[in-house]
Amino acid sequence: MCRDSIGPVPDDLLTPDPLQPYDAVLLVSFGGPEGPDDVLPFLRRVTAGRGIPDERLVEVGEHYALFGGRSPINQRTDEQLRALRSELKNRGSELPVILGNRNWYPLLDEVLPELAAAGHRRVLAITTSAYPSWSSCRQYRENLAAAAPAELTVERVRNYATHPGFVTANVSAVGKALSELSGDPATTRLVFVTHSIPDQMALSSGPEPRDRDGEYVNWHRHVAQAVAAEAAPELPWELAFCSRSGAPSQPWLEPDINDLLTDMAAQGVTDVVISPIGFISDHMEVVYDLDHEAAETAEELGIRMVRAATVGTDPQFIAGLADVALERAAEARGEQVHPAVLPGAPIGLTVCPANCCVNPRQPDKPAI
Ligand SMILES: CC1=C(CCC(=O)O)c2cc3nc(cc4[nH]c(cc5[nH]c(cc1n2)c(C)c5CCC(=O)O)c(CCC(=O)O)c4C)C(CCC(=O)O)=C3C
Numbered sequence: 326m327c328r329d330s331i332g333p334v335p336d337d338l339l340t341p342d343p344l345q346p347y348d349a350v351l352l353v354s355f356g357g358p359e360g361p362d363d364v365l366p367f368l369r370r371v372t373a374g375r376g377i378p379d380e381r382l383v384e385v386g387e388h389y390a391l392f393g394g395r396s397p398i399n400q401r402t403d404e405q406l407r408a409l410r411s412e413l414k415n416r417g418s419e420l421p422v423i424l425g426n427r428n429w430y431p432l433l434d435e436v437l438p439e440l441a442a443a444g445h446r447r448v449l450a451i452t453t454s455a456y457p458s459w460s461s462c463r464q465y466r467e468n469l470a471a472a473a474p475a476e477l478t479v480e481r482v483r484n485y486a487t488h489p490g491f492v493t494a495n496v497s498a499v500g501k502a503l504s505e506l507s508g509d510p511a512t513t514r515l516v517f518v519t520h521s522i523p524d525q526m527a528l529s530s531g532p533e534p535r536d537r538d539g540e541y542v543n544w545h546r547h548v549a550q551a552v553a554a555e556a557a558p559e560l561p562w563e564l565a566f567c568s569r570s571g572a573p574s575q576p577w578l579e580p581d582i583n584d585l586l587t588d589m590a591a592q593g594v595t596d597v598v599i600s601p602i603g604f605i606s607d608h609m610e611v612v613y614d615l616d617h618e619a620a621e622t623a624e625e626l627g628i629r630m631v632r633a634a635t636v637g638t639d640p641q642f643i644a645g646l647a648d649v650a651l652e653r654a655a656e657a658r659g660e661q662v663h664p665a666v667l668p669g670a671p672i673g674l675t676v677c678p679a680n681c682c683v684n685p686r687q688p689d690k691p692a693i
Pocket residue numbers: 355356357358368371372375377381382385396397398453454455458460461520521522523568569570571603607608609610
């Protein structure tokens with residue numbers, strides 16, 4: 326794991342840093358276990374006080390065990406961190422760009438006090454999650470608020486899934502995946518996949534007023550529509566969900582990707598491209614739930630399935646992250662900004678109202 330040294334606050338007053346008034350950039354990731362001994366402590370940390378059934382934890386622990394107790398997430402995030410660091414440097418910023426995780430080392434709880442101790446006072450956070458909802462946005466904001474010492478202000482960039490950079494990178498990935506299939510276009514489908522969340526959480530995602538299905542689903546539909554229109558205008562597409570957990574009695578977003586594949590096979594579909602637009606790099610959900618579980622379902626059904634790449638370090642995506650960071654800094658300086666966004670799609674908020682992305686099952690906690 327790469328730890329850029331936190332270092333002193335840059336004091337080059339001759340050329341103002343394009344990320345001023347911020348004095349550091351913090352990439353905020355979920356974090357994942359590095360080996361077999363980390364898996365249980367990691368899962369306990371993620372699920373603390375959440376009422377997730379033990380069977381589910383055992384099951385998820387087994388997914389990690391298949392990969393030697395190690396999630397790909399830390400390495401993938403590290404690659405993104407390096408790519409972002411060099412992109413921001415190319416754009417003229419000298420600020421340190423460092424990593425803090427919510428659930429594994431280096432933990433936000435350590436990194437934010439270290440930043441403050443090194444003299445930093447105003448940090449710009451970029452989360453590795455691109456969409457609004459409690460799980461994918463507010464929970465990050467809550468963890469940041471809990472970890473930040475009083476002298477440190479942490480602000481964040483907008484949810485960036487509707488930025489054209491994210492969409493363009495997914496268009497390339499889908500194009501490449503499609504070129505690996507040679508089936509009849511009439512029986513080929515494009516399926517966008519994201520993380521399932523409880524229906525109630527989806528309905529309370531984003532600020533009010535909300536789209537009928539909540540902003541989590543609304544945003545995914547906008548992204549899916551835009552990627553499909555560019556990458557495969559001739560193919561029908563659908564949005565499916567993976568990685569549901571929680572009690573079986575609690576409704577979560579559907580269709581599950583495995584159920585959708587089953588329905589598609591019954592309708593004569595022969596070829597499917599799966600585009601994991603819900604994830605910005607290869608996490609356990611991608612390498613297990615899609616590459617292992619959904620791939621096995623497809624094989625049993627006789628469907629040829631290709632999984633499109635996650636955006637990872639695609640230069641268009643990384644440039645988009647740099648764009649939203651520079652845009653946020655300009656906003657913080659009180660300048661007028663013109664955020665790039667898909668035509669007709671929602672623009673993420675940089676400062677959220679109190680009722681944004683609430684978790685219906687938890688009293689509101691302080692959030693940045
Ligand atoms: C929307 C969403 C994202 C995408 C946005 C984002 O990226 O943040 C995401 C990402 C991730 N989720 C991850 C891991 C886990 N999520 C869990 C549980 C849950 N996730 C939820 C939602 C999401 N999760 C929800 C509603 C729960 C139920 C409990 C709760 O209300 O919190 C559990 C507990 C076991 C289980 O229930 O499966 C684990 C271990 C990892 C790391 C994977 C790795 O190691 O590579 C990543 C990137």
